[in-house]
Amino acid sequence: MIRIEIQPRWRFHQTDGSSLDPQGLSLLQNVHDSGKLTEAAARSGYSYRHAWNLLGKWEAFFGSPLIELQRGKGARLTSLGEKLLRADQRIRARLAPQLDNLAGELEIELNRALQETRPGLRIHASHGFAVAALREWLEQDGRWQWELQFRSGVEAMLSLQRRDCDLAGLHVPAGPLGNLSMARIQPWLRTEHRVITFVVRTQGLILAPGNPLGIAGLADLQRSGLRLVNREQGSGTRMLLESLLQQAAIDTADIDGFHNEEYTHAAVAAYVASGMADVGFGVEAAARLFGLAFIPIAREHYCLLCHQDSLALPAMGALLEVLQNPEFQARIAQLPGYALSRPGEVLPLAQALEQWSRESLL
Structure with missing residues (x-):
């Protein structure tokens, strides 16, 4: 029995021709759910280093931070991060x-x-x-x-x-x-x-x-x-x-x-x-x-x-x-x-x- 699943996929573009793959959205979702970047990376199947580099790439593209890291309090999405996730x-x-x-x-x-x-x-x-x-x-x-x-x-x-x-x-x-x-x-x-x-x-x-x-x-x-x-x-x-x-x-x-x-x-x-x-x-x-x-x-x-x-x-x-x-x-x-x-x-x-x-x- 063959099953078919179709998922939406969207990509971000800048006027200068640069683009951004949406794979970071799953990382944002997991940061929102877990409140910790280390756990979010693991849930997304990324190493912590890869997750950190991915976030850096996204933040450079948008020119604004997507997460806030707080000592002893984990991580949470910024207003922009929340808007992208929503x-x-x-x-x-x-x-x-x-x-x-x-x-x-x-x-x-x-x-x-x-x-x-x-x-x-x-x-x-x-x-x-x-x-x-x-x-x-x-x-x-x-x-x-x-x-x-x-x-x-x-x-x-x-x-x-x-x-x-x-x-x-x-x-x-x-x-x-x-x-x-x-x-x-x-x-x-x-x-x-x-x-x-x-x-x-x-x-x-x-x-x-x-x-x-x-x-x-x-x-x-x-x-x-x-x-x-x-x-x-x-x-x-x-x-x-x-x-x-x-x-x-x-x-x-x-x-x-x-x-x-x-x-x-x-x-x-x-x-x-x-x-x-x-x-x-x-x-x-x-x-x-x-x-x-x-x-x-x-x-x-x-x-x-x-x-x-x-x-x-x-x-x-x-x-x-x-x-x-x-x-x-x-x-x-x-x-x-x-x-x-x-x-x-x-x-x-x-x-x-x-x-x-x-x-x-x-």
């Missing part, structure tokens, strides 16, 4: 879905040509931490050629309607708010649809460490000068925020940055971490990944939706086995803000919605 994190978070989709398409073509696997399931779902973990776990099963493409919630529903996929990711807020969310995609829902339960996740406000602006809730998004970074139109998270604002009678026109969009939870968090926005809306796991503050606002079920006849597909049993695997469930349980919700249980859509509507929003 820029790299934003690039990776923003491009991850597109690059993963492209890698998946190439994998399918190559492995079909090699005839090494049987066709698995076509899954279209929004990019998220639990879905990414599911993809990694499925790829360990070399018997099947899984096709997991990252799509917005609306795009996934359209794919399911056209039979371009076998399973679509579906976000359903807990409590009565779920009915409002479902009304937005009602044209694509069918009585024969079946829900495969997966996880419950917590969504909320992503803020700078320590919440220096004292943001307390959604009403503060209307505050003058407060900059929001949002998810893209059609995503389940964007629809959840719109439903919450509608419920609270908050006009989106009063929110600075409401139409400033990123395509993943991690990209939203990276945007806030870089200081380009004061607040974002997304899952807790993204906030914790970047060391940011988080205010929980709502719980939502993240499940997989399929046509009833798709349950008979040969690979469906393998998927359900993964969802019910205790080791996989333990992996999901480690994600901040995620909780298992009887993963792998199959329910009629109407029954699932009725159950979730009786739950509390938070």
